[in-house]
Amino acid sequence: MGPIKKIAYNCRKATFLIEKQQISSITLREKIELKIHLAGCSICKIFQTQSILINKMVGKHLADQHKDLILDNDFKDQMQQKINEKLHKN
Amino acid sequence: MTSNTVAFVKENTTDPENWVENYADYLFRYAVTRLNDPEQCRDLVQETFLAGLEKLGGFKGASSEKTWLTSILKNKIIDIYRKKSSGLSINSETEDADYEQQDFFDAADGHWNVRHQPREFGVEYQDHLVSKEFQGILQQCMQKLPALWFAVFSMKHLDEEATEFICTELKLSASNFWVIIHRTKVSLRSCLQKNWL
Numbered sequence: 001m002g003p004i005k006k007i008a009y010n011c012r013k014a015t016f017l018i019e020k021q022q023i024s025s026i027t028l029r030e031k032i033e034l035k036i037h038l039a040g041c042s043i044c045k046i047f048q049t050q051s052i053l054i055n056k057m058v059g060k061h062l063a064d065q066h067k068d069l070i071l072d073n074d075f076k077d078q079m080q081q082k083i084n085e086k087l088h089k090n
Numbered sequence: 091m092t093s094n095t096v097a098f099v100k101e102n103t104t105d106p107e108n109w110v111e112n113y114a115d116y117l118f119r120y121a122v123t124r125l126n127d128p129e130q131c132r133d134l135v136q137e138t139f140l141a142g143l144e145k146l147g148g149f150k151g152a153s154s155e156k157t158w159l160t161s162i163l164k165n166k167i168i169d170i171y172r173k174k175s176s177g178l179s180i181n182s183e184t185e186d187a188d189y190e191q192q193d194f195f196d197a198a199d200g201h202w203n204v205r206h207q208p209r210e211f212g213v214e215y216q217d218h219l220v221s222k223e224f225q226g227i228l229q230q231c232m233q234k235l236p237a238l239w240f241a242v243f244s245m246k247h248l249d250e251e252a253t254e255f256i257c258t259e260l261k262l263s264a265s266n267f268w269v270i271i272h273r274t275k276v277s278l279r280s281c282l283q284k285n286w287l
Contacts, residue, residue, distance in 0.1 A: 010199070010200035010201075011195060011200055011201055011202045012194075012195040012200040013200060015272065015275075015276060016268070016272045019268070019271050019272045019275050020268060020271075020272075023246065023253065023271065024253065043202055043207050043208055044202075044208075046208040046209065046210055046214075047208045047279065049214050050208060050211060050214060050279050050282075051275055051279065053211075053213070053214055054228065054275065054278060054279065054282070055247050057224075057225060057228060058228070058232075058243075058244075058247040058248055059247055059248065059250070061225050062123060062225070062228075062229065062232075062248060063119075063120075063123050063248070064225075065123065065225060065226070065229055066119045066122050066123055067119065069115070069118065069119050069122060069128075070115045070118070071114050071115055071118050071132060071135070075132060076110050076111075076114055077110075079110050079114065079135070079136050079139065080107075080109070080110040080111070082136070082139075082140065083106055083107070083109060083110065083139055083140070083143060084106075084107060086140065086143050087106050087107070087143060
């Protein structure tokens with residue numbers, strides 16, 4: 001099997017390149033190989049769309065998940081007390 | 091407080107007597123997002139403040155007090171990532187072996203194994219915020235990742251750290267880094283599909 005044909009049938013390699021491309025750069029050759037693969041592989045195209053979506057969501061929304069989370073007041077009071085003690089000791 | 095400390099505090103606009111009120115919840119949320127262990131994160135917030143007091147002299151006022159405290163916390167989080175993942179190579183046995191050993195692709199030809207073939211989620215083309223429920227599942231799936239994978243993934247995608255920085259901090263070779271990035275995404279996507287569809 002020639003190299004082009006190999007990538008054309010290799011979803012593992014294609015998804016690897018999809019990941020690498022989002023973070024860093026891939027070579028021109030790799031770009032061509034990936035294009036050829038994606039032209040013929042609708043499954044990896046779905047993967048690519050979803051992979052981009054996941055990255056966006058992690059960056060934008062994950063921090064929001066805990067936006068209502070707070071520390072309880074007793075713990076806060078104790079913590080501030082420790083800080084004050086240490087501050088005034090110096 | 092000695093007069094020297096008072097002068098210092100004024101000059102550099104640090105205000106430790108209000109640190110808890112001003113930053114405790116923020117730092118707590120920052121830590122929980124990255125470690126998901128509220129108990130441990132509580133302690134980490136306290137350690138951050140105490141370390142901050144030790145380093146007051148190092149605060150130059152170049153960044154805001156909040157940014158400065160956050161960077162102290164961030165270093166502590168990376169320490170924990172390092173501890174959690176040290177000794178675990180990507181092939182070693184871990185409690186997460188299930189996750190790591192799933193065969194997403196055919197060993198011989200690299201095709202998707204049918205069980206893991208991506209199918210559409212039905213949310214791909216929504217422009218607006220993807221539903222809370224979907225985000226919740228994503229988060230649960232992230233928590234199931236092996237420690238080292240989670241560390242790499244969140245440093246890259248949540249904190250947008252440079253690849254070289256992540257490799258140095260977590261003692262990874264570049265090729266290991268890419269293998270982890272790839273496996274993490276394939277696993278995470280598969281977990282989303284399993285729990286969402």
